[in-house]
Amino acid sequence: MKIIVLGSGVVGVTSAWYLAQAGHEVTVVDRQPEAGLETSFANAGQVSPGYSSPWAGPGVPFKALKWLLMKYRPFVFWPMPDPHLWKWLVQMLENCNTPAYDRNKGRMVRIAEYSRDVMRDLRASTGITYDDRQQGTLQVFRTQKQMDGIAGDIRVLEQYNVPYELLGRADCVKAEPGLGVSAHKIVGGLRLPGDETGDAFLFTQRLAAKAAEAGVTFHYDTRIRTMTAEGGRITGVETSRGRMVADAYVVSLGSYSPAMVRSLGLDLPIYPVKGYSLTADIINEKQAPVSTIMDETFKIGITRLGNRVRIGGTAELAGFSTSLRAPRRETLEHSVTDLFPGGGDIAGARFWTGLRPMTPDGTPIIGRTRYDNLFLNTGHGTLGWTMACGSGKVLADIMSGRMPDIPHEDLGIVRYGQ
Known part of the structure; x- marks a missing residue:
């Protein structure tokens, strides 16, 4: 499957990596000249x-x-x-309130614990430092x-x-x-x-390089203008390089994700x-x-x-x-x-x-939308670095038709009634 990932922060790059590892043809598009230059650039460094x-x-x-x-x-x-x-x-x-806090913290710890384990496996398999x-x-x-x-x-x-x-x-x-x-x-x-601790920018840059070696295409210095849809499916992305088309699309644009999908009738609470x-x-x-x-x-x-x-x-x-x-x-x-x-x-x-990019309940939004071929991996707040690898792996499993290793249904936009 040909997939376009919008965004080259730590979440976008990990999404691209795991999608490529699952055998997909992946293209990443970002307005910046290289990966990890926005929220991933100098965060607190904590996993x-x-x-x-x-x-x-x-x-x-x-x-x-x-x-x-x-x-x-x-x-x-x-x-x-x-x-x-x-x-x-x-x-x-x-x-x-207490019930909401306990529910939301449980979701967050679940994806974060899983993400650390996935990151450990990534270090072991690639030698990334x-x-x-x-x-x-x-x-x-x-x-x-x-x-x-x-x-x-x-x-x-x-x-x-x-x-x-x-x-x-x-x-x-x-x-x-x-x-x-x-x-x-x-x-x-x-x-x-x-x-754990680590430099999210250094990680994002080095994983992007490994992803490129694995066949992922990166289009930097490319402004993403709008997404078009017809019949319940995304039909393309209009960019400063022209129109780009794929079989499926992933929005990982952090705080800019809501603006990108608003014209599609999606209301992301970020x-x-x-x-x-x-x-x-x-x-x-x-x-x-x-x-x-x-x-x-x-x-x-x-x-x-x-x-x-x-x-x-x-x-x-x-x-x-x-x-x-x-x-x-x-x-x-x-x-x-x-x-x-x-x-x-x-x-x-x-x-x-x-x-x-913060959601009201603190949990990221990962998974499907009402458009058959549009997926989200965004809204990680202060924990994009902590949750990136696990989020990318969960998303890749969902898009590949595999059952993720952890419960994921309550991580999607459906919890906000969409």
Whole structure:
């Protein structure tokens, strides 16, 4: 089958890879000059199945108000007359209850755990490297209230047999010796030893190269204008290179996916949630992280990537703005210098922002649409890197007529009544 994949981020490239491995003729189309240049470029670097949680949960609306008043805010909201934003916010609020949180977290952990296993198989079969480490993730709590509030998350971890460790302050320092100088600022942590880290951009670039060697065609510098349909099927894609046709089509355009399918009558509940990161060179090994640390107070991830440290976080609702805002840099700098003072060259760090494609329930949209030959693999939010390989494999199985290895029916657009 001839398949066109729209988008060359980490989700689009993994989709193309697994479709090619299943024997399909695959073409990837993207407006950028190479793979992984948008949201995949400088994300937090975590492959963290155990921390796969929806942002919508009990008490989140009240927490969001509190976050808005913090000096170093993990959440920023710019009200705009955008009907898509307000509809998305209402849908998200509808998921801010315990039954919805448990259901959504269960879905997310399921695909994320599977994705990590698929990624391990990919590493073994291809030898791909991407500044990857397999040394777990440590979520650190600055208050006892934070530590006492994780019972629900632990319940889901146990349900899916995800190994975890509850650590006191001293054991946190054993796991991450660089925390030694700031140990008095934390009370304990939750460690997930099965989690991993790695550079999503490096992975995407190297997997794209392997996919090209396996026969995948990449059309970069190509603007995708519209999709055409007739009789319940997609008939082609209009691009700056002309019309492209295939037997089947995959939309993996992240935050831009809804606009691409809106003219087809599909209403994807995806909205961009802007995130920021810093990438700093390590200047003191002893005061740098070994793997990933999640700062629960500021919702910041601090990740070791080779001889660099990546600091990522912040949820900003600002439409499709990609402007770099100085206060967001200050929040990232505060978190890393507070926990790992002197570890990295923070003054010389590279500042970046990207648009995370977020669904109201936190779960990506993977699978079929009402068009026979149109498929979706999008809406992964902050977890595109964590879920990419598993999502690509599930999609390839669905499109190839094979039963995926995990339950997948509740991952599709049908859960939104479409």
